[in-house]
Amino acid sequence: MKPLYRLLTLPLAVSLAITGPAGAQAPAATPAAPLSQLVAEVDIPFETFTLPNGLTTIVHTDRKSPVVGVTIYYRVGSKNEPRGRTGFAHLFEHLMFGGSENVDNFDVPLEAAGSTSTNGSTWYDRTNYVEIVPTGALDLALFMESDRMGHLLGAVTQDKLDKQRGVVQNEKRQGDNQPYGLVDYKIGDALFPVGHPYRHSTIGSMADLDAASLTDVRQWFTDNYAPNNVVLVLAGDIDAATAKPMVERWFGDIPRGPEIHSVAAEPVALAAPVREEMADQIPVTRLYRTWTGPSWTDPDAVPLAVGLHVLGGLASSRLDNVLVRGEQLAVSVSAGAQQFEKLSFLQATMDIKPGVDPAKAEARFDQVIAELLAQGPTEDELKRAATQLVSSQIGLLEQVGGFSGKGATLAEGLIYAGDPANYKKELAELAALTPAQVQAALQRWLSRPAYTLSVVPGDRTEDGALMGGWGDEGTVAPPAPDAKAPAPALTEGPKRDYPPVAPVAALTFPQVEHARLSNGIEVTLARRTAIPKVSLAMSFDAGEAADGGSRAGTQTLMMELLKEGTKTRSALDIAVAQERLGASIGTGASTDDSTVSLTALTANLVPSLELMADIVRNPAFEPAEVARVKDQRLAEIAQEQADPSGLAQRALGPLIYGDAHPYGSVGGTGKVSVIEALTPADLRAEHDKWLRPDAARITVVGDVTMAELMPALETAFGDWKAPAAAKPVKNLAAPTPAPQRKLVVIDRPNSPQSVLLLARVLPLEGTQQGMEALDLANEVIGDGFLSRLNMNLREEKSWTYGIRSGISGVTGPVALTVYTPVQSDRTADSIRLILDDMAAFATSKGVDQTELQRVTEGNVRGLPNRYQTNSQVLNALLANQQFGRPDDYQARLPDIYRAIDAGKIDGAARQYLSPDDLVVIVVGDRDQIDSQLAGLGLPIEYLKAEDL
Structure with missing residues (x-):
């Protein structure tokens, strides 16, 4: 399970996952630092203040970069949704980006000021909104967040609701279309009785999304989006004395609202083991073993997390050692505890090796779990698990904002445990845990009856569109679809003006x-x-x-x-x-x-x-x-x-x-x-x-x-010697086929979406200097939330959850790619729109002034955001080496970007971003798309999945 986001990061290349097996005598090595020393390294000092209207603000000062992470948590999520309105918390999160009474578009001014893309996510217990802004743009970010907290509803229209409803429904289709994509629905239905707040999925059901109305929007906002239900975290180049008058200025006049009442949502113990089998279009049988577990603050929460890490989270886990490395009954395994405010999901999974008897694999799977419950972890296993978890927490200290940085750590501590420094309590528990404590927690929770789901290869018979709802579908009439009745006009508040944006310090x-x-x-x-x-x-x-x-x-x-x-x-x-x-x-x-x-x-x-x-x-x-x-x-x-x-x-x-x-x-x-x-x-x-x-x-x-x-x-x-043979050479100058516009179709039955991948090789080498104008032109057309393709195909048409174009980062001949999943009944329409938008940019509709400012000066202001972490700096150095750039390339970028005018961007678009000769790969259900594609008038080739 994963939280649902406003914008998914879409893949433009297949990423490689690496794994690791068993037994010899390793050489002596320098000893590791003690766990107590590592725990002492984790510290996020903070101050707090609360406004009279109840808004609580946490401030953490970190001066390493001239940026501030703005993190806002609303104490409401999908567990607060009533029957007939599943998916509404997440739908409302999408609506929060559609503009407020004084802001037409949240992304345009913030990205122009150098912010990372504003983003948000929804989960069972909360909804959060994040951005990282240059210090000089903090006033602007607070103005915007306060405007949608206190001045939203006058700007929410039926048209905006309908468009975001379509986007969210395509987000649901995209998840459902994945292998094993219906599993989370089945688990929720099996573990909880109808009406339990954690039973229905955060994405909800299609019927409930169809039923959402403007009246629902207004009620949800009034009931849940008040300052007394909010935690605001400012982390980075800021201090409490500076932050308090800024927060008072922008949020102080927003009236207090009703309190969000605590929802009863206890863990559920099944009366007896439950077992189900589900067929899916997959090659490998996957077994899920799942229980509900304790709440975020329960004394068993940390011991269970560590115990399950020992079971199937470590590379040297019990399940890995026996099932993958040892007896080779599985090709992969996992185990973990997913913590929420009121309960947790405890789960172990196994992908059974093809050709192995599933009953034999499951019996051994059960034995490994039973042995851990009977014996507990060893002292060494416990220490290794704790060390790995602490090391991960130290890594998170690099980021001031975002979904997993210091801002989120402090906010979640306050919301779920009443203490922003709750992470320290958890780390102290980690360092002090004993094998007996972990064993006792595992016995208390994993000895109860479990839900077992076996997903086996076959034709998918379940329909994701009918799943994810309250649970009484079929016995209770579905909610009526939104009749789109006009809602009464609202009185808007006084006009508020954008604050100025201060200059940004140069990138260091x-x-x-x-x-x-x-x-x-x-x-x-x-x-x-x-x-x-x-x-x-x-x-x-x-x-x-x-x-x-x-x-x-x-x-x-x-x-x-x-x-x-x-x-x-x-x-x-x-x-x-x-x-x-x-x-x-x-x-x-x-x-x-x-x-x-x-x-x-x-x-x-x-x-x-x-x-x-x-x-x-x-x-x-x-x-x-x-x-x-x-x-x-x-x-x-x-x-x-x-x-x-x-x-x-x-x-x-x-x-x-x-x-x-x-x-x-x-x-x-x-x-x-x-x-x-x-x-x-x-x-x-x-x-x-x-x-x-x-x-x-x-x-x-x-x-x-x-x-x-x-x-x-x-x-x-230093003593590693090169062999006598000459170094091997790759012939990157080898010829490539002449580009040709055509459709290449791969049939994938029962797909609610079609995946589109358009591409061609450009007459450019990756080592060619001066490609920045092309990079910026690509940002205009398809790289980012505000790109033309995304604003048209997603925000205007609602045919996709997201689309992204890219210029491949390779040393030799680079490729232009455009990737998006689209709803099946709009496959051909989406292809036409993509080709038309690209053609217009390359011919008649060059970059406008707003786009130009965003991708030039906006990028300059946003440079400090790009190099917060060690890994970001490392990747920049590796790219400089690969493409023959100087060490100070990043410091030169402001001058490079400022020297790129509209003519250079338009010239790059004309030369490289025309849709001529693009291969259009379509992966979808031919029964639904063949007649559409025939109308495009393009030559069509067909490939079989098994031939790739």
Whole structure:
């Protein structure tokens, strides 16, 4: 389950997930820092004040960047919805972005002032709204948040309600269209009786969304959106003395409203085990075992979270060790506790390995759970789980705002526990937990009857449009659809003027230092001391392009196997060592590079580097581990072929780059025939060919000096010698097929949406300098909430939940892509609209002044937002290296953007963003879309999912 957002981040490339197996004797390593030391590092000092109208404000000062995170939590979510109005809290959240009495559009002025995109999300217990603004734009952000809190309803029209209703219904279709996409509905229905506040889904039912009226909007606003039901957090370049008069100015005159009454929503114990089976269009059977659990503040909450982490959250979890690595009955497992105000969802899952008897796998699954309940975790398991959780919390301290930064941590502590510093209490509990406490909590909650859902391959018979509601559908008449009766006019408040936006301080990008190890490996460091962590990437000039189309999947499988055992450590040893250190080592490949990444606590950097070096330099490629990981990869490919977005992405490379080009593969997961044929010897040869010190560079960001870093790196990598053979070379200049506009259709029956992916190769190399005008032109047409395509296809037509265009970040020939899922009955209409909007931009409708200001000066003002975290700075340095940019490229960007005028943006659009010769990939139900597509008059080709 996940919270529902106003805008989804849409994928433009398939991301690679890396996993990790079992048993040997690891070498001695530098000891890890004690858990007590790590817990002491987590601190978010704050002050609070409350206005007479009840608005509570929390202020946290963090001067590392000239930005302020604005985080607002309303104490209302889907558990507060009455029968017949499921999904309404989330629908109302969408309406909150449609303008207020004094603001036509929240995004335009804020993004023009340098804010991150305003965003919001809804979950069972709360609705939140977030943005991160330059310090000089804080008055503007507070004005806007206060205007929709106190001056909203006069601007809410039937047209706005209808459009956002359509957007939300497409958000529901998009979720339902995913493999296993109907599971959350089934779990809620099974665990709770009809009417329980946590039974219905936050997205709601289609019937209830259809029934929502303007009268409902007004009542919801009046009942729930008052200042006394709000927590406002300001975190960043601000202090309480400065913040208080600003908050009083903008929010002080908003009248107090009714209090939100506490909802009775206790955990439910099933009288007896419940078991169901559901068919879905999937290749792998997935088993869910679920219970309700205790509330956020219950004494068992922390012990349960840790216990389930030991069961199936750690890389070295009990379920992983037995079912995935050991007996190989499953290809993946998980377990966790999802905490809410009144209760929690406790869950363990298993993807059963194809060909394995499900009954045998489930019996062993049950035994592992029973053994943990009977024995409890070991002291070492408990410490590893706690260390990993604390390390994750330290990482969150980098972000002042957003959905998971310091603002959200403080707000949720106050709302759910009555204390913004509740995180300290939880961390103290973590550090003091005993195995007996965890075992007792697990026995209390997981020994009760459970709900078991088995999702098996087959034809989907359930209809997501009929799911997600109150639960008495079929016995009670559905709510009447909104009759769209005009609502009485409202008296609006006095006119309020926008406050001025102060100048923004220049971006301060960290100083970049360079050095070389004794074997020639280049080292780049940007020191940042905001948190006691270090992020590091060791990059090799290889990537998926090292495979091309004919060997697709070889490089990524080799990289995945680096963590599956070395000459002295088993996969389990590697997983355990990371957990003890609070470190995270990732291996994977982008299009152009293969990378081993490390995130480590500064206190544990030396032993973390020792572990990383062993993984990079000494992989074992044991036959048993290779066989196991190959089986997992084959299951992953099958899952990708069942996913509509995955299918579109697999078709993309071969269509636009061709099999002869290094970029012309189906993607990192690869082809079944390639993966099946790979041997341990093949993978060892792949490693030795591409992962070599003379093809490597190390880039580091974080709390370490060059004087401290270089000896540690020298010990880990300095004696690594390059082989005698010449470095391999990828032919990125290989020819690509001549572009041709056509439709390529992939049938996916029973799909409520069609996934569209439009693309072509541009006559540009990624290393070409001066592409910023094209980047800004892409922002205008399709990259961001305010882009033309998103405002038209989503906000005006309501045919999609979101659309995004992109220019691929590759070293060789770049591609233009446009991606969106659309409702099936608007498939052809959506294609026409996308092509028409792109054609207009490239010919008759150039960038206007509002767009120009937003993508130039707005981007300049927003630069400090882009480099808050170590990982953001690290990615910027890696991009500078890949594209041949200077170290101070980010500091030069303000001048570069300000020098780009409308003529340059329009010229880039004419040259590169025309819709001519775009391949249009459509993944959808041919029974619903064939007649539509025939009317487009384009040549059509058909591909089969199993052939990709």
